Amino acid sequence: LNGSGEAIDGTTTANDDSDGQGVLNRVAVEGTSLVVELGSEAEVDQVNLIQPNGELFGRREVAAGVRQVSFEIGTAYNPGEYRVLAVQGEDTVDETSLDIRPELEIVDVGLFRNNPDKPWDEVYGESETDTKKNGEAFVTVANTGSGPEAVVELRFENDVPNPSENPRGSGIHNSDAVVIPPGDEIDLFSSSFPFGAEIGEEGMGCSITGNDGQFKITLEVRTTTQNVESDFNVQYSGSDAMHDCRIEITEK
Incomplete structure (x- = not known):
C-alpha cells in the first residue's frame, strides 16, 4: 500500500x-x-x-x-x-x-473594535450604532486533519459579559452547522452576543480601572465526539460601559 x-x-x-x-x-x-x-x-x-x-x-x-x-x-x-x-x-x-480524520484547532478570536477589516457589515448588516457588531466575535478555526468536520455549536464561557453555556440555537450566526474541509481555515461569527452589554451576575463587564479574567471557547462538533476547546486571557478597561470598553484578548 x-x-x-x-x-x-x-x-x-x-x-x-x-x-x-x-x-x-x-x-x-x-x-x-x-x-x-x-x-x-x-x-x-x-x-x-x-x-x-x-x-x-x-x-x-x-x-x-x-x-x-x-x-x-x-x-x-x-x-x-x-x-x-x-x-x-x-x-x-x-x-x-x-x-x-478531522483535526480542528482554534487559531484566533477577535472583536470588531480590534479587527475592523473582517466582513462585519456583510455578516451582521450595517448599523449607525454598531451595537450588534461590538457585541459579537469571530473565531478562526483551522482543520489540519485529513477529513471534513462540522461545527454545530459555538460557546463562550466564564469571564465574558454574556457567557453562553447553552446558547440559543447553534451560537453561530445564521447557521446550524458549518462544514470545514481538510486544509481549510474558516471564520465563525457568533450569534450569542458574548461581548455585548453585561447581562446577569455571571458575566464580567468593563471598568475604568480594569477587570482581568479568562474565558473559554468551546466548539461542539459532529464527526468526532471530542469537543474543541481553547482558553484565553482577557482584560476589560477604560470605561464602565461595554460599547466604550478597551478589550485585550491574549492566548492563555
Missing part, C-alpha cells in the same frame, strides 16, 4: 501515481467527498470503499471510459483508516488505504 501524504491544497492523498499507468491513480479527500481517479489503462468494473470497522461504505460501478468516481462521506462518517478496492470481475486488482 502507498502511504498517505498531505497535498499542497490541503486535500489528503493516499495514492498518487503521477504517470497515470496504475489502476488506482489517485485517491484523495476533496471537500466532503472521497475522489478516486483511475489510471488510463485501468480495467475495473467497480470501486469499493471499506469503512474502518471493515464494513462496506459504498460501491461505485465503473462504466467503460469512466476514469473518476467519488463517494460523499459528509461529516457523519466514522474517522479512521478507509480502504479503497479496485475490482475486476471477482478479483481485487488494486488496493490502497487512507486515514480520514
Whole structure:
C-alpha cells in the first residue's frame, strides 16, 4: 500500500501515481467527498470503499471510459483508516488505504473594535450604532486533519459579559452547522452576543480601572465526539460601559 501524504491544497492523498499507468491513480479527500481517479489503462468494473470497522461504505460501478468516481462521506462518517478496492470481475486488482480524520484547532478570536477589516457589515448588516457588531466575535478555526468536520455549536464561557453555556440555537450566526474541509481555515461569527452589554451576575463587564479574567471557547462538533476547546486571557478597561470598553484578548 502507498502511504498517505498531505497535498499542497490541503486535500489528503493516499495514492498518487503521477504517470497515470496504475489502476488506482489517485485517491484523495476533496471537500466532503472521497475522489478516486483511475489510471488510463485501468480495467475495473467497480470501486469499493471499506469503512474502518471493515464494513462496506459504498460501491461505485465503473462504466467503460469512466476514469473518476467519488463517494460523499459528509461529516457523519466514522474517522479512521478507509480502504479503497479496485475490482475486476471477482478479483481485487488494486488496493490502497487512507486515514480520514478531522483535526480542528482554534487559531484566533477577535472583536470588531480590534479587527475592523473582517466582513462585519456583510455578516451582521450595517448599523449607525454598531451595537450588534461590538457585541459579537469571530473565531478562526483551522482543520489540519485529513477529513471534513462540522461545527454545530459555538460557546463562550466564564469571564465574558454574556457567557453562553447553552446558547440559543447553534451560537453561530445564521447557521446550524458549518462544514470545514481538510486544509481549510474558516471564520465563525457568533450569534450569542458574548461581548455585548453585561447581562446577569455571571458575566464580567468593563471598568475604568480594569477587570482581568479568562474565558473559554468551546466548539461542539459532529464527526468526532471530542469537543474543541481553547482558553484565553482577557482584560476589560477604560470605561464602565461595554460599547466604550478597551478589550485585550491574549492566548492563555
